Amino acid sequence: MTTLNIALVGNPNCGKTALFNLLTGSRQKVANYAGATVERKEGWFTTPAGHTVRLLDLPGAYSLNATSPDEAVTRDVCAGTYKGEAAPDLLVCVADATNLRLHLRFVLEMRNLGRPVVLALNMIDAAQRGGMEIDLPRLQAEIGMPVVPTVGIRRDGARSLLTQLDETLPPVPTPLPAGTDLHALVRQILSDCVTQSTPLSDRVEERLDRWVLHPVWGPVILIVLLFFMFQAVFSWAQPVMDGIDAGMGWLGQQVGQLLPDGVLRSLIVDGVIAGAGSVVTFLPQILILFAWILALEESGYLPRAAFLLDRLMSFAGLSGRSFIPLLSSFACAVPGVMATRTIQNPRDRLVTILIAPLMTCSARLPVYTLLIGAFIPHRNIAGFLNLQGLVLFGLYALGIISAVVVARILRWRNADRQEATLLMELPAYRLPNPRDLALGLWERARIFLLRVGTTIVSLTVLLWGLSSFPAPPPGAPGPAIDWSLAGRIGHLMLPVFAPLGFNWQICVALIPGLAAREVAVGALATIYSLGSGTDTDQAAIQLGQMLPTHWSMATALSLLAWYVYAPQCVATLAVIRRETSSWRVVALAAGYLFALAYVAAFLTYHIARMF
Amino acid sequence: MRLSDLPRGTDAVIDSVDDHGSTDPVAHRLRELGFVPGEAVRVVATAPLGGDPLAVRIGFTRFALRRTEADRVNVHAAVGTPA
Numbered sequence: 001m002t003t004l005n006i007a008l009v010g011n012p013n014c015g016k017t018a019l020f021n022l023l024t025g026s027r028q029k030v031a032n033y034a035g036a037t038v039e040r041k042e043g044w045f046t047t048p049a050g051h052t053v054r055l056l057d058l059p060g061a062y063s064l065n066a067t068s069p070d071e072a073v074t075r076d077v078c079a080g081t082y083k084g085e086a087a088p089d090l091l092v093c094v095a096d097a098t099n100l101r102l103h104l105r106f107v108l109e110m111r112n113l114g115r116p117v118v119l120a121l122n123m124i125d126a127a128q129r130g131g132m133e134i135d136l137p138r139l140q141a142e143i144g145m146p147v148v149p150t151v152g153i154r155r156d157g158a159r160s161l162l163t164q165l166d167e168t169l170p171p172v173p174t175p176l177p178a179g180t181d182l183h184a185l186v187r188q189i190l191s192d193c194v195t196q197s198t199p200l201s202d203r204v205e206e207r208l209d210r211w212v213l214h215p216v217w218g219p220v221i222l223i224v225l226l227f228f229m230f231q232a233v234f235s236w237a238q239p240v241m242d243g244i245d246a247g248m249g250w251l252g253q254q255v256g257q258l259l260p261d262g263v264l265r266s267l268i269v270d271g272v273i274a275g276a277g278s279v280v281t282f283l284p285q286i287l288i289l290f291a292w293i294l295a296l297e298e299s300g301y302l303p304r305a306a307f308l309l310d311r312l313m314s315f316a317g318l319s320g321r322s323f324i325p326l327l328s329s330f331a332c333a334v335p336g337v338m339a340t341r342t343i344q345n346p347r348d349r350l351v352t353i354l355i356a357p358l359m360t361c362s363a364r365l366p367v368y369t370l371l372i373g374a375f376i377p378h379r380n381i382a383g384f385l386n387l388q389g390l391v392l393f394g395l396y397a398l399g400i401i402s403a404v405v406v407a408r409i410l411r412w413r414n415a416d417r418q419e420a421t422l423l424m425e426l427p428a429y430r431l432p433n434p435r436d437l438a439l440g441l442w443e444r445a446r447i448f449l450l451r452v453g454t455t456i457v458s459l460t461v462l463l464w465g466l467s468s469f470p471a472p473p474p475g476a477p478g479p480a481i482d483w484s485l486a487g488r489i490g491h492l493m494l495p496v497f498a499p500l501g502f503n504w505q506i507c508v509a510l511i512p513g514l515a516a517r518e519v520a521v522g523a524l525a526t527i528y529s530l531g532s533g534t535d536t537d538q539a540a541i542q543l544g545q546m547l548p549t550h551w552s553m554a555t556a557l558s559l560l561a562w563y564v565y566a567p568q569c570v571a572t573l574a575v576i577r578r579e580t581s582s583w584r585v586v587a588l589a590a591g592y593l594f595a596l597a598y599v600a601a602f603l604t605y606h607i608a609r610m611f
Numbered sequence: 612m613r614l615s616d617l618p619r620g621t622d623a624v625i626d627s628v629d630d631h632g633s634t635d636p637v638a639h640r641l642r643e644l645g646f647v648p649g650e651a652v653r654v655v656a657t658a659p660l661g662g663d664p665l666a667v668r669i670g671f672t673r674f675a676l677r678r679t680e681a682d683r684v685n686v687h688a689a690v691g692t693p694a
Contacts (some may be wrong), residue, residue: 065641069634101670102645185649205673206655213656213666307675311660421637421665423644423680426673 003052004165005086007077010094010102010207012060013300013427015122018095018152019438020057030443034084038073039341049166056088064101064109068344078113089170091117092161094150097127097134098428100194106144111173117145120161122147130203132196139193153433173503182546205428212301218308225301226327229292240284248273248280262466270464272457285362286335286448287441289328293339294440296324298432303424310422316404317411319422322352326403331358335574337579351410353579355588358403358565360396363517364426366443367563368395370521374544375556377546391560398478398564402596452589463512488509500562500598501605503557514568554608559602567593614667614684623686631683638683645669646684680683
């Protein structure tokens, strides 16, 4: 029996993805469309009569007259002109039964594609609860295609659709004459087929929005939600992260005992396990963060947060949609960059990706803590402000201010005389569906572990190699790393970084710091021969007392300024490459961050030396 | 009256959507989203810090749009409906 190619199309927020998950379950594959950064979701299922169906979940679109890359993909796949995609045998057009006035227009556009179409009238239960009666036979006759009721969030909600799929393909609908006023036609169909008994103002959205979008209560609700989100990310994740950390340490020890002392043991324990472990540790934070973002997105709250924050974000030339990704970047830029998928405007998305690394991520905190503790005096200013805390706040603020400036410059450079637009739907409120949340989280976890994990592991192995070979001659003085390639590279880097006040030890520490920023602390500890350097916290305490004897204040401040900007996080660059499919963007991000870091550190060093 | 001048909570009816320039994708999209003559519209919320953007309800759907976008939509107050 041949496989049936079906494409699922519909307006954004029509419940298409819930229906897709209901039909395919976990038999789905997420990738990108060839030559585009648009997410491509495909799944498989078997109908009751035994037909195999390949189901493509096309990006949501308001119209075949595309205004975004997502909509262009939908338009081209529906028309059968997308390179590398088989033309669908059948289009299943999904429409939210409670929002037919908007969604039916797109359904009518489908009639002119010359392909069989079935209309899935989704969320039919919600429509009935809302006092809406729909005359299905009449709707079917007027719209010119088979109509089946579906409920994406109910286990048997796709039964009529499956029955329909087992019948012979419906005939191609007769195209509408050119120049048909689709809105007038929709209005006509609605007045013929739909009776509404409950007045609009009694709907849940109306009552909730009175609070959620309120000029005073709206921001209060938003701040409370964000507060809990960050509490969750930073404190709930901690025990799990400690557990993973300990587990990786234990695994390293066990493996270490099994293997003979030598290169192989060092490679596996110090390179692979320690390297992979340092990345996997971030998984709980990333999952909790994404659980919040997915829940906020599914519930319909996210666009409302964007509405409340649009004004604030417009100072940076961005729209409210950029807020959540940037906020996530304070935890880690990797999930932040991944979260930019919710930004529809490709230019806004690119600018957001480029400035996300300027948000002070949690991996920078150990470095800041070490340097501030060692060099900034513990003193009160104006009676109540702690100087150390003030400097830390200043570093965070510096990142944010720089992000605003960079965003404005990027917007100005790329100005194509097109005004910044917001125009977005505030969808109906919905209780997030556990199955859809779980599938979404699983997908994020898989992407994170597979793609970023493999990159990180190969790079940490490479860095391990550079830091271990060649080994020092027997009885050689000084730390082993000094004799290694990394040590030599550190000396080679010195002419470049000496103007910033960096010594060769800092240069060497910057290399392993590429894998994860906080590793630089451990690396400095190793270089200054402070024990093993494996216990970062312990090393940091001793290091804090030692550093002031080795470095000047100007050098320390310069390194702090460097860390606000420096693009030294391979995971971030890897995820930028993944999300944009472009090495040019990676080069642009790394290049501008490096330039900013260099200039900032240079200025800081030379200004600080004047005092 | 423009949609951007419509007071919050007042029911109005759309007269037309103006194009800014010869090809105006924003105006085009507004029409596709149902901002067409004869539709009932109401501003349901204005954002903090200066009242930009607006949240409007049209039919069963709510949209957020900036004032520059709402400037394109001409409306007149609906008669006989309580404000």
